[in-house]
Amino acid sequence: MQQDWLVDAAAPREAEAHAAQEEVRCLCGAGSDSAVLTAQDPEARGIWTYRRCAACGLERLSPRPHIEHMGQHYPDDYSPYCDPAPQTASRADRLKRLAYETFFALPEERSDTARRYRPLLRLALWPLRNHSVLSFHPPATRRVFELGAGSGADLLEFRAAGWEVLGCEPSAVGCAAAARHGITLQQTTAEAAELPDGLSCVYMNNVFEHLHDPPAVLAKARASLVPGGLVVLVVPNHASWAARLFGRTWPGYDPPRHIWGFTPESVRGVLERAGFEAVSVVQKYPLSTFCWHAGIDGYRVDEVPNRRARQVLARVLGRGVILGGMLAAAFGSADFMRVVARKPG
Ligand SMILES: [Zn+2]
Numbered sequence: 001m002q003q004d005w006l007v008d009a010a011a012p013r014e015a016e017a018h019a020a021q022e023e024v025r026c027l028c029g030a031g032s033d034s035a036v037l038t039a040q041d042p043e044a045r046g047i048w049t050y051r052r053c054a055a056c057g058l059e060r061l062s063p064r065p066h067i068e069h070m071g072q073h074y075p076d077d078y079s080p081y082c083d084p085a086p087q088t089a090s091r092a093d094r095l096k097r098l099a100y101e102t103f104f105a106l107p108e109e110r111s112d113t114a115r116r117y118r119p120l121l122r123l124a125l126w127p128l129r130n131h132s133v134l135s136f137h138p139p140a141t142r143r144v145f146e147l148g149a150g151s152g153a154d155l156l157e158f159r160a161a162g163w164e165v166l167g168c169e170p171s172a173v174g175c176a177a178a179a180r181h182g183i184t185l186q187q188t189t190a191e192a193a194e195l196p197d198g199l200s201c202v203y204m205n206n207v208f209e210h211l212h213d214p215p216a217v218l219a220k221a222r223a224s225l226v227p228g229g230l231v232v233l234v235v236p237n238h239a240s241w242a243a244r245l246f247g248r249t250w251p252g253y254d255p256p257r258h259i260w261g262f263t264p265e266s267v268r269g270v271l272e273r274a275g276f277e278a279v280s281v282v283q284k285y286p287l288s289t290f291c292w293h294a295g296i297d298g299y300r301v302d303e304v305p306n307r308r309a310r311q312v313l314a315r316v317l318g319r320g321v322i323l324g325g326m327l328a329a330a331f332g333s334a335d336f337m338r339v340v341a342r343k344p345g
Contacts, residue, residue, distance in 0.1 A: 227345020
């Protein structure tokens with residue numbers, strides 16, 4: 001079955017961006033595809049192809065660059081490398097922190113406010129419950145390793161909540177930013193990182209879809225986690241309303257950096273095949289209009305049709321499109337999902 005967003009695969013290609021590529025099979029092992037989508041690299045303008053597996057629904061970039069050539073596709077000003085803000089919490093940060101204490105923290109970790117007004121806060125903060133980095137029920141011991149930690153912004157939140165924080169990041173710029181906040185990262189990829197034993201959480205925020213070999217990284221995580229330890233992933237949801245509505249202009253397609261396009265079912269399958277259990281998938285909409293806005297206005301895609309009309313429409317709809325994201329989340333089709341899976345123990 002071909003989708004409406006199937007476009008001419010003979011679109012111009014940049015020889016340089018396509019040097020040294022490899023074909024990729026689906027992680028479930030199936031060999032047939034139900035759809036093909038070409039998407040544009042918003043950085044280098046190259047055209048790339050995503051294929052959707054007919055058996056499990058997972059989308060994959062194929063062909064893709066070899067892993068040793070990936071570094072050239074991440075510019076130094078790639079946004080996750082930017083220095084995290086100084087640790088003066090904004091009002092939004094304080095609200096997210098309160099939501100974490102209300103919904104997820106152990107009783108002894110709750111502030112007086114969260115303890116005293118918990119029933120009221122559960123009502124008032126319900127829409128924010130999935131917006132903290134720590135929006136999951138943590139294990140009793142707190143030792144996290146973040147793969148692809150960028151500038152360490154999320155590890156700062158873990159540390160503020162009392163976790164021992166470890167991590168890796170291939171970018172020198174990201175490692176330097178983290179070091180300025182007292183976090184020493186291994187400067188390497190998730191595939192090459194050395195994970196110590198005794199971890200209670202392996203965390204990846206918008207990283208899992210970048211990995212060349214997700215099963216190998218999950219096997220390494222499983223070996224280093226304590227029994228009952230968690231893998232926590234935040235990934236774009238390729239079954240989201242916005243992904244289906246906007247196709248290749250949806251920012252979840254970010255070739256060649258995003259190699260995998262997960263859906264709730266396909267990410268569950270990847271984790272279960274890697275030996276994890278109790279996989280939960282929670283819909284998470286961003287507190288910004290970015291995904292819908294970028295989808296409507298054609299987000300840096302050169303040859304998008306009706307560009308001018310789309311830009312006007314995006315401007316007219318303005319911040320109102322956040323309602324689209326909230327509605328999609330309520331119906332299980334948000335732009336992002338948080339996936340939590342447990343090592344049996
Ligand atoms: Zn598959």
